[in-house]
Amino acid sequence: MLEIDNLTHVYGPGSANEHRAIDGLKLSVAEGELLCIVGPSGCGKSTLLRSIAGLITPTGGEIRVDGKLVRQTPDNLAVVFQDYSRSLFPWMSVADNVALPLRRRDMDKRARREAAQEALESVGLLGAAEKYPFQLSGGMQQRVAIARALAYRPSLMLMDEPFGSVDAQTREDLEDLVLKVRGHHRMTIVLITHDIDESVYVGDRVVVLSKAPAHVVGDLRVDLPGPRDQITTREHPDFVRLRGEVGRLVRGVDVAAPA
Amino acid sequence: MTSTATLAGRGRTSPSRARLAKYLRHATGVAVFLLAWELAGRTGLISWLPSASTSLARVAQLAADPAFLADLASTLTAAAVGLPLAVLVAVPVGLLLGTVPVVEEMTRAIVEFLRPIPSVALIPLALFFFQPEINAKVALIVYAASWPILINTLYGVRDVDPVATETLRSFGFGSGAVIWRVSLPSAAPFIFTGVRLAASITLILAISVEYVVGGAGGIGAFLIQASTGIGADAMVDVIATLVWAGLVGLAVNTLLLRAERRLFRWRHA
Numbered sequence: 001m002l003e004i005d006n007l008t009h010v011y012g013p014g015s016a017n018e019h020r021a022i023d024g025l026k027l028s029v030a031e032g033e034l035l036c037i038v039g040p041s042g043c044g045k046s047t048l049l050r051s052i053a054g055l056i057t058p059t060g061g062e063i064r065v066d067g068k069l070v071r072q073t074p075d076n077l078a079v080v081f082q083d084y085s086r087s088l089f090p091w092m093s094v095a096d097n098v099a100l101p102l103r104r105r106d107m108d109k110r111a112r113r114e115a116a117q118e119a120l121e122s123v124g125l126l127g128a129a130e131k132y133p134f135q136l137s138g139g140m141q142q143r144v145a146i147a148r149a150l151a152y153r154p155s156l157m158l159m160d161e162p163f164g165s166v167d168a169q170t171r172e173d174l175e176d177l178v179l180k181v182r183g184h185h186r187m188t189i190v191l192i193t194h195d196i197d198e199s200v201y202v203g204d205r206v207v208v209l210s211k212a213p214a215h216v217v218g219d220l221r222v223d224l225p226g227p228r229d230q231i232t233t234r235e236h237p238d239f240v241r242l243r244g245e246v247g248r249l250v251r252g253v254d255v256a257a258p259a
Numbered sequence: 260m261t262s263t264a265t266l267a268g269r270g271r272t273s274p275s276r277a278r279l280a281k282y283l284r285h286a287t288g289v290a291v292f293l294l295a296w297e298l299a300g301r302t303g304l305i306s307w308l309p310s311a312s313t314s315l316a317r318v319a320q321l322a323a324d325p326a327f328l329a330d331l332a333s334t335l336t337a338a339a340v341g342l343p344l345a346v347l348v349a350v351p352v353g354l355l356l357g358t359v360p361v362v363e364e365m366t367r368a369i370v371e372f373l374r375p376i377p378s379v380a381l382i383p384l385a386l387f388f389f390q391p392e393i394n395a396k397v398a399l400i401v402y403a404a405s406w407p408i409l410i411n412t413l414y415g416v417r418d419v420d421p422v423a424t425e426t427l428r429s430f431g432f433g434s435g436a437v438i439w440r441v442s443l444p445s446a447a448p449f450i451f452t453g454v455r456l457a458a459s460i461t462l463i464l465a466i467s468v469e470y471v472v473g474g475a476g477g478i479g480a481f482l483i484q485a486s487t488g489i490g491a492d493a494m495v496d497v498i499a500t501l502v503w504a505g506l507v508g509l510a511v512n513t514l515l516l517r518a519e520r521r522l523f524r525w526r527h528a
Contacts, residue, residue: 050425053429054429055425055428055429072431073428073429073430073431074431075431077429077431078429078430079425079426079429081422081425081426083422086420086422086423087422087423087426089423089440089441089444089445090525090526091444091445091447091523091525100427100430100440101427101430101432104430104431104432132524132525133525134525152430158429
C-alpha cells in the first residue's frame with residue numbers, strides 16, 4: 001500500500017546549516033495496517049510524514065502510495081496534525097471544517113453535509129456540529145480533526161503525534177477512538193508518536209527510527225489479543241515485553257530486532 | 260490588604276455595572292470639556308471662540324439646512340464610492356505581494372517611496388489628470404485609502420499559519436484554493452482593520468480636496484463659504500461644520516468597529 005525506498009532528505013543541502021533528516025529509509029506498509037512510528041524527538045519523523053503527504057519533496061529516494069509515485073499530495077490521503085488548534089479553521093463551524101475537504105470529491109453540498117454529520121457522529125461529536133472550534137476543548141477539537149480526515153474516506157491516514165497536546169485521560173480516549181474507527185473504515189493508518197506505550201497499544205506493528213538522520217532500527221509486530229483495553233492490554237506480558245523492546249531500541253541500546 | 264479588598268470588590272461588580280461605570284467616566288470627560296469650552300467662550304478668555312452652546316445649537320440647525328445636507332451627502336458619496344474601490348484595488352495587490360515574495364521584493368522600494376508622500380500633496384496632480392473635480396476627489400480617496408488596506412492585507416497574509424495552509428494542501432488543494440480558503444479568511448481581520456483605518460482617511464481626503472477646489476461642493480466647500488462670512492457667525496459655522504465632520508467620522512468608525520467584533524468573534528476567543 002505504502003512503499004518507501006531509500007528515502008533521504010537533506011534540509012539546506014550545501015549550506016552551512018545543512019541538516020540530514022532522513023538517510024536511506026526503507027519501509028513498506030500493508031493495506032489495512034496500523035503502523036506506529038516511534039523515534040527520539042527531532043529524529044525526522046515529521047519530515048517522513050510530510051514527504052509521504054507530498055508536502056515536501058524529498059531530496060532522494062522514492063515513495064509510492066498504491067503503486068503510484070508521490071510527486072504531489074496523493075488523492076486518498078488525509079493528515080491529522082498534532083496542533084489541532086492551528087489545523088482547524090477557526091472561522092468555520094465544526095461541520096464546515098469537516099465538510100471542507102469534501103470539495104475535492106465529486107459531492108454536492110448536501111452530500112458533503114451528510115458525510116460531515118456522519119463523521120462527526122462516529123467521533124461522538126454530532127451535537128457540536130454548529131459550534132466553532134474555539135468553543136470546544138482540546139480533545140474535542142482533535143476529534144473534529146479526526147472526523148475531518150474520516151469524512152474524506154482516505155485509504156491512507158497519516159497522524160503526526162495526534163495526541164501530543166492533550167491530557168492523559170483524553171489521550172487514552174482518543175487512542176481508543178482511533179482503534180474503533182479503523183474497525184469501521186477500511187484504511188491504512190500511519191501514526192507517528194514519541195510515546196512508546198502508545199505505539200505498542202495502538203499499533204499492529206511498530207517501527208523504530210534512529211536519531212537523525214533517520215533510518216529504521218527496529219520493526220516489531222504487535223500480536224496482542226484484541227479488542228485492546230486500556231487496563232488489561234497494558235497489563236499483558238506481551239505488552240510489557242514489547243514496550244521494553246521498543247524502549248531499548250529508541251534509546252539506542254542494542255537488542256536483536258525481530259525481522 | 261487594600262489589593263485584596265479591590266479584587267473582592269471587582270469580583271462583585273457585575274459586567275453591566277462595570278460597563279455603566281465606564282460610560283459614566285466617558286460622559287464625565289465630555290461634560291468637563293464642554294463646560295470648559297462654554298466658560299472659555301462666554302468669559303471671552305479666548306476671544307474668537309463662540310461658546311459651546313451657541314456652536315452646538317448651530318450643529319443642530321445644520322441638520323435641517325438643505326445646502327449643508329447636500330454638501331454632506333456629496334462628501335459621504337465620494338467616500339462611499341472611494342472606499343470600496345480602494346478595497347478592490349488594495350486587497351488583490353496585497354494578496355499578490357503577500358503570497359509572492361519576489362513581487363514584494365521588487366516593488367518594496369517603490370512602495371516605501373510612495374507611502375510617505377502625503378496624499379494631500381497629490382491634489383494638484385489629481386486635479387490635472389482627473390476631471391471633473393469629483394473624479395479627482397474619488398481618485399485621491401482611492402489612492403490614499405489603499406495604503407492601509409494594502410499593508411494590512413500584506414501582513415495579514417504573511418501571518419497565515421503554515422499548519423493551516425499545509426492542512427488544506429494535504430487534502431490535495433492547490434495554491435489558488437489555499438489563498439481563497441485559508442489565506443484570505445485568515446487575513447480577513449487584518450484586512451478589515453485596514454478598511455476601518457482607510458475609512459477615516461477617505462473623509463480627510465474628501466474634505467481636503469473640496470477645500471482646495473471650493474466649487475466642487477462637499478463639507479470642505481461649505482467650510483470655505485462659512486469662513487468667508489463675516490464676524491462671529493462665520494466662526495460658529497466653521498466650528499459647527501467641524502463638529503459634524505467629527506461626528507460622521509465617529510459614527511463610521513463605531514459602526515465598523517462593531518462589525519469587526521461581530522464578524523471576527525472567532526479571533527479573540
